[in-house]
Amino acid sequence: MAANRRRIGVGVASAQELEATAPDLVTTFDCLHGMGDPLAAAQHIRRSLAADGAWLIVEPAAGDTVESNLNPVGRVFYSFSTFLCVPNAMSQSGGYALGAQAGEAAIRQVVTDAGFTRFRRVAETPFNNVFEARP
Secondary structure, X not given: OHHHHHHOOOOOOOOOOOOXXXXXXXXXXXXXXXXXXXXXXXXXXXXXXXXXXXXXXXXXXXXXXXXXXXXXXXXXXXXXXXXXXXXXXXXXXXXXXXXXOOOHHHHHHHHHHOOOOEEEEEEEOXXXXXXXXXX
């Protein structure tokens, strides 16, 4: 058990502060959609990640069209996004936000534009989608 503790390190950093230490796993929870420049953040994660590493991305459950989000959860998430996520993203440098209810296609676009070659949804709940991205 003690050997595992020496091999695992946990750190918290903004996308701009993430050190290029080649971690095997980077996780982001419910934040990519609210970043001022999600593409720059994804590019930085890609540059920092170990060659065989993975990025675990947890984002609010959202469809790719307005119509697919017209359900009780989608309606609540649209209101959160309007009052919290989009204004937060627009207040940051970068001037690019994913907008209200970023669906899988929008997340995939950011991830692949950042240089990741593999992207897939690995789990979902009524409230979150979990994606895996690999170099």
